[in-house]
Amino acid sequence: MGCFGGIFNKNKVIFIMGATGTGKSRLSIDLATQIPAEIINSDKIQVYKGLDIVTNKVTEKEREGVPHHLLGEVEPDSDFTTPLVEDPLYKFKSRFACCFIWIDVSPPVLFSYVSKRVDQMVDADVLYCDKRMRKIIKQFFTSDYFLTEIEITLRISHVRLLVSWVLFLDLLSGSNKGLVEEVGEIFDPEADYGRGIRRAIGVPEMDEYFRAEAKMDETSKETLLASAIEEIKSNTCKLACRQVEKIQRLKNELRWPINRIDATVVFEKTSAEEADNAWNMCVFDPCMKILSPFLNA
Template identity: 50%
Template structure:
């Protein structure tokens, strides 16, 4: 007797912070009837929406999101925790006849999900890996501007709300870039040393920018390793032109340089990769 086993399909959107992964995930989920599973290790936590740069409700455009702002901010959410919760979310999405779209910059989470031998992920799921990339000089400039925008939007007040001299800054949401950098500033502020506090705030903002660039380098190193050493079939899509332009030209570049190639890759994947294994 012949039995047919069909692997189910999962889309992954990878890339460094600030490259437009969330926007791309919404476009793909909208076009291909998907739901989004967050794989950013700081965005899983409740709170600090500005610091962690969570996507807003209007930006979601009605697309359901999973593992976004759901975890206790004091918890130490590990890669193993992510694997457990992500597998559960993937099954829920598939039961709804939707396509799981996993998006985030925490490649250690994604690797723990895909390559852990205990979960046998690859034997059950076909994976499409998209890597949204931006030239480093352009991306560094963009994230520096974004930090300034986050400060204008209330980043400092948001972090002040969770400031605690006795808190552990090595676990939970307090590990987020933008939190430990401000600790000395808040301490000076509490001590009433206004001149020192003002200088420390400038240093903190500069450190946030610098540490964000360091994070970008770490994220890219992990993607290079997964692609070149581990051998993941990752499709690189260059979004640099989007960040070099403004207004309608930027929108046109997004359509031509990002969406069209990504839709082609995902469309072919969904159409052609539903492999049927015949067991005799």
């Protein structure tokens, strides 16, 4: 995340660090809307085009008009593994004024959130089924018979039915596509899971399910899918642990001046309003206090 313009020097860089799912993208955008800044993505999987749900990319709306770089720009099958900057000794720290912010969340709380998040992505597949069945469903709900029934029922309870109809069309449009359907669209039995966007957690784990999908009964498929989902959750939590270990090494062994922000309380809230209030109080406001002297130095 780079700052520029006005009283801000061009060589000031803010690094937002943290494990997967802790809110790095949200914080980056929140800060960038308050100061003249652009965001540079450093997630090695989000740099690829596609799989926006699986890779948890921020949407255009969520970006709040803030310019983003290296986000969904590389072709999915490209081998984009070479480091952008060869700097094993971290010499960049002497060339830029750096401020490091680490969003930390208690592991048990984060793992619970990650598990729920994966379930939500899968639940969005409520209408996921094979393409033939999906076509049949769509044909029925757009048939003359169904539309005639709507006209009759509208006279009785038009508001409730109209809302249900709009929600159903929204689902059919694909706007609620889930993890299973999204991964299914790029499934290729000959694909290399060590290359490109297929390295993303959520893709290799679904391989066995898609290979066997057409040959198994519903009960067996549900069992296989449940196993894949649990593997996705487990691998995501393992990734989070590795990420935290790397940050702790930078802070404790290499003595980087990393500002730790504990966001645990945000993830413990049960309502969106409470979580937003906790975010502003425990994450955003403290970060602005840290950045104020840094940006004005």
